[in-house]
Amino acid sequence: MNEDKKLRVFSGVQPSGNLHLGNYLGAISQWVNMQEKYNCIFCVVDYHAITVKQDPEILRKKIIEIAKIYLASGIDLENSIIFQQSDIKEHTELAWILNTVARISDLNKMTQFKDKADGNQENVSVGLYDYPVLMAADIILYNTDVVPVGEDQLQHVELARDLAKRFNHNFDKVLRVPKAEIRKEGARIMGLDDPTKKMSKSATSELNYIALTDDPDKAAKKIMKASTDSDMEVKYDKEKKPGISNLLTIYSLLAGKEIKELEKEYSGKGYGDFKKGLAEVVKKFLIDFQEKYNAISDDEVKKLLKSGAEKIQPIAEDTILRVKKVIGVK
Numbered sequence: 230m231n232e233d234k235k236l237r238v239f240s241g242v243q244p245s246g247n248l249h250l251g252n253y254l255g256a257i258s259q260w261v262n263m264q265e266k267y268n269c270i271f272c273v274v275d276y277h278a279i280t281v282k283q284d285p286e287i288l289r290k291k292i293i294e295i296a297k298i299y300l301a302s303g304i305d306l307e308n309s310i311i312f313q314q315s316d317i318k319e320h321t322e323l324a325w326i327l328n329t330v331a332r333i334s335d336l337n338k339m340t341q342f343k344d345k346a347d348g349n350q351e352n353v354s355v356g357l358y359d360y361p362v363l364m365a366a367d368i369i370l371y372n373t374d375v376v377p378v379g380e381d382q383l384q385h386v387e388l389a390r391d392l393a394k395r396f397n398h399n400f401d402k403v404l405r406v407p408k409a410e411i412r413k414e415g416a417r418i419m420g421l422d423d424p425t426k427k428m429s430k431s432a433t434s435e436l437n438y439i440a441l442t443d444d445p446d447k448a449a450k451k452i453m454k455a456s457t458d459s460d461m462e463v464k465y466d467k468e469k470k471p472g473i474s475n476l477l478t479i480y481s482l483l484a485g486k487e488i489k490e491l492e493k494e495y496s497g498k499g500y501g502d503f504k505k506g507l508a509e510v511v512k513k514f515l516i517d518f519q520e521k522y523n524a525i526s527d528d529e530v531k532k533l534l535k536s537g538a539e540k541i542q543p544i545a546e547d548t549i550l551r552v553k554k555v556i557g558v559k
C-alpha cells in the first residue's frame with residue numbers, strides 16, 4: 230500500500246517502573262498487530278515519566294529498556310518508527326500552545342490525576358496535572374488518526390480529540406482529530422493479588438504484576454499464588470469471579486486460544502490444574518521474550534532512537550509551523 234494512504238498510529242509508554250503483562254497485553258501487543266495496516270510511530274515518553282520524581286541514572290536505563298521491550302515484542306523497524314520524546318522539542322512547544330486552549334475544567338475531570346494525587350493534590354507537580362495536555366501534543370504533532378492504548382488512557386485520548394477540535398474551531402482547521410482504539414479483551418488486566426484493581430507498575434506488592442523482565446520461574450510462582458474466587462469452577466464471569474476471569478483473559482491472549490475453549494479444556498479440573506497450565510504458558514512467553522530482549526545491545530537501541538527522531542522531525546516541524554501561522558506568531 231502507498232505509505233501516504235495509510236492512516237497514522239501513535240502510542241507510547243513511560244520509562245518508569247516495571248513494564249508488566251498489563252502493558253504488554255493492553256497496549257504493546259496490539260501495536261504489533263497494527264503495523265502492516267498503519268503507518269506507526271511508537272514513542273518512549275520520557276517527559277511524562279518526570280512528572281513524578283525519577284532517579285536520573287535509572288531513568289537513563291529505563292529509556293533504553295522500553296525501546297528494547299518494543300523491539301522484543303515485535304515492533305519492526307521496516308514498518309514502524311521508534312523514538313524518544315525529549316529528542317523532538319516540538320512536543321513541549323505544542324503542549325504550551327495547547328495549554329492556552331485547554332481549560333482548568335478539562336483537567337479537573339481527569340480521573341488518573343485524582344488517583345495519582347490521591348488526596349495530596351497540593352504537593353504533586355504542576356506537570357502531573359498538565360500531563361494530559363503534553364499527551365495531546367504527542368498525538369497531534371504527528372497528524373495521528375488512531376491511538377491504541379489500554380482503557381485507563383481513554384479519557385486522555387478523548388481530551389486530545391477535544392483539544393484538536395477546539396483549536397480548529399478557534400483558529401483554522403489545521404489539526405488532525407485523533408481517536409482511541411481499545412482492544413476488546415485485555416484492555417484492563419487486573420492485579421494478580423487483587424483482581425478488583427488494575428495491574429499496576431506502581432503496586433506495592435510484587436505479587437500484583439508479572440514484569441516482562443521477571444525471572445520466568447518466579448513469574449510461574451506468582452501465577453500459582455494469584456488470588457482466585459471461592460468456588461472451583463474455571464468459568465469466565467467478570468462480576469462474580471473477577472480472579473479467574475482475569476487469569477482466563479491472560480491465558481487466552483498469551484496462548485491464542487478462545488476463553489470458551491479454555492473453559493472446556495479445564496472443565497471439572499479445578500483451579501490448581503488451570504493455574505499450572507497458565508504458569509507454563511507465562512513461563513514460556515517470558516523465556517521467548519527475554520531471549521529476544523537480551524539479544525539487543527544498548528548501542529543498537531541508542532542508534533535507532535536517534536535515527537527514528539531524525540525521520541519524524543520534519544513531520545513535527547511541519548505541524549508546529551502550521552500552528553504558529555494560524556495563531557499569529559509566524
Ligand code: AMP
Pocket residue numbers: 241242243251252253254255256257377378379380381382415416417418419427428429430
Ligand atoms: P503506562 O504504564 O501507564 O505508561 O501505560 C502504558 C500502556 O499500557 C497504556 O496504553 C496503558 O493504557 C496500558 N496499561 C497499563 N496498565 C494496564 C493494565 N493493567 N491493563 C491493560 N493495559 C494497561
Ligand code: TRP
Pocket residue numbers: 239240241242243274277363364367368376378382385
Ligand atoms: N500517558 C500514557 C500512559 O501513561 C503514555 C503516553 C504519553 C501516551 N503520550 C502518549 C500514550 C501518546 C499514547 C499516546 O500510559
